[in-house]
Amino acid sequence: MPEILTPLRVGIAAAVVLALAVGAWAAGLTTTGRTVAGPRQAPLAAPTATPTPQTTGEDFAAIWREISSFEAFLYSQPSPELVDEIYTEDCFCNAVLRDRLEEMRARDRRYVWDGDEVIDVEVRDQPAPDQVVLAVTLRLGARQLVENDAVIDERPAGPPFVRVVRLQRGPDERWRMARLLGVEPGPGASP
Numbered sequence: 001m002p003e004i005l006t007p008l009r010v011g012i013a014a015a016v017v018l019a020l021a022v023g024a025w026a027a028g029l030t031t032t033g034r035t036v037a038g039p040r041q042a043p044l045a046a047p048t049a050t051p052t053p054q055t056t057g058e059d060f061a062a063i064w065r066e067i068s069s070f071e072a073f074l075y076s077q078p079s080p081e082l083v084d085e086i087y088t089e090d091c092f093c094n095a096v097l098r099d100r101l102e103e104m105r106a107r108d109r110r111y112v113w114d115g116d117e118v119i120d121v122e123v124r125d126q127p128a129p130d131q132v133v134l135a136v137t138l139r140l141g142a143r144q145l146v147e148n149d150a151v152i153d154e155r156p157a158g159p160p161f162v163r164v165v166r167l168q169r170g171p172d173e174r175w176r177m178a179r180l181l182g183v184e185p186g187p188g189a190s191p
């Protein structure tokens with residue numbers, strides 16, 4: 001099995017990189033994927049235009065959806081040079097995502113993935129005008145890993161869970177993820 005799949009089993013999404021950093025949590029949320037054998041029709045081509053995440057203002061649900069959508073774009077067209085658009089430079093997830101995207105680009109891999117379903121975004125705290133703590137309820141979206149235009153792995157959508165994050169507003173007034181603070185069970189999860 002290709003080396004890149006092992007870490008990705010831990011959890012893929014705007015969320016993939018974050019889930020990799022929280023291994024204990026991810027063990028309870030990973031889904032069983034299946035490797036696709038034999039020739040398959042290649043999925044639709046990834047989009048070619050680079051979106052600009054709109055992460056200014058105070059509508060944190062919209063801001064998180066922009067961050068999540070941009071992360072899905074990065075996985076569909078591995079672009080490590082664009083990671084700073086959604087993560088602060090000192091966020092551990094910045095380096096992890098950058099490395100993962102560089103590896104994917106080198107292997108001619110990408111995800112066909114619409115991103116995660118953002119179910120709810122709650123402001124838990126705003127310790128300073130340029131910082132906010134969010135509790136984001138989301139579900140990892142179904143995805144396909146594509147290498148050289150052939151599907152090599154498919155994963156179904158995952159169960160809902162809550163990711164607690166801190167966003168930081170930069171000098172350009174844009175919010176970026178600065179830190180993953182924790183992961184909690186989603187609505188309806190067994191204790």
